[in-house]
């Protein structure tokens with residue numbers, strides 16, 4: 001692989017020391033330019049080469065290599081760029097926080113993606129509450145025409161085919177199509193749907209280069225990522241804090257600074273959000289937050305959501321409430337969502353409530369197997385992953401619940417709430 005470094009250009013500032021995405025002290029254009037400088041005037045091929053060198057992967061959850069996505073869309077031009085800030089995951093706040101604090105980095109990233117792919121049009125598809133902030137930022141600048149569209153507040157509205165459907169005036173639901181959206185998406189054109197954090201990282205790579213970007217993190221997970229960490233004991237709907245974290249940092253270090261409770265007082269952490277994986281604690285406390293570091297636990301960072309669970313709380317009860325939400329939020333277009341997820345959620349709720357014996361666990365296992373790999377999108381698979389990890393990590397508790405008792409309450413009869 002070539003390892004060409006970017007040459008300094010006029011208007012370029014030194015790379016920020018410390019936080020990268022959150023380096024500017026306010027969201028205005030003058031401060032943004034004062035902090036990061038302008039984007040160097042280099043060719044699309046040079047920009048793409050830097051993205052390749054950077055090792056940047058998508059920050060929306062799937063973790064797909066950004067350079068490969070850009071190349072595919074470019075090869076199928078004419079192209080359209082869509083900044084995806086729908087953030088349908090209810091436990092995630094990082095995209096909204098990024099747009100609140102650094103909207104111009106995201107808008108720069110849209111321009112860089114458009115320059116690489118040759119797109120003449122772009123959309124910003126965002127949670128309704130950040131739409132005014134982004135419109136305000138757009139009013140401060142000229143350049144590429146970017147149309148801002150409010151995304152419906154649903155779990156699946158940010159799925160790529162749902163985004164394309166919504167931008168065409170249809171429902172924001174996942175769609176089956178013979179064509180992939182990078183071949184034929186918005187208006188029949190090749191469409192790059194890229195998470196807003198990925199675009200902000202792209203804006204930094206365009207300025208400081210791929211080598212700089214990869215100087216933080218690990219070989220397989222380069223750079224920093226935004227993490228939404230929920231303080232222990234608070235409702236998931238309470239506004240959590242968003243942190244910029246360097247890939248490879250041990251889980252212990254992140255939880256120690258953000259969870260509001262010493263890591264030793266936690267029994268597990270849900271990593272990756274509602275479609276994520278429970279990690280057992282303290283066993284996983286030294287796991288590096290990277291692709292390779294989480295692989296032994298069958299986990300990935302997803303969109304960077306972390307939900308720590310105190311020893312005094314019941315992981316089965318929390319999982320049951322998340323599974324119930326996921327069943328209600330499905331688009332109910334495919335069999336596994338229409339019938340499978342409600343049945344799975346119901347079976348898991350019965351297990352968590354201590355209302356069933358051994359047959360309850362069998363029912364959960366059977367309904368989990370029935371939804372996997374059968375949807376048009378990955379919604380059923382994500383739900384199955386969550387359930388399987390809960391059965392694994394809270395295995396002792398499952399046994400007690402089968403006898404109407406709960407480990408979190410040290411063998412007390414079941415019946416409380418979180």
Ligand code: SF4
Nearest residue numbers: 331333334337375377
């Ligand atoms: S799997 Fe579920 S969420 Fe996905 S398209 Fe089918 S019904 Fe919709």
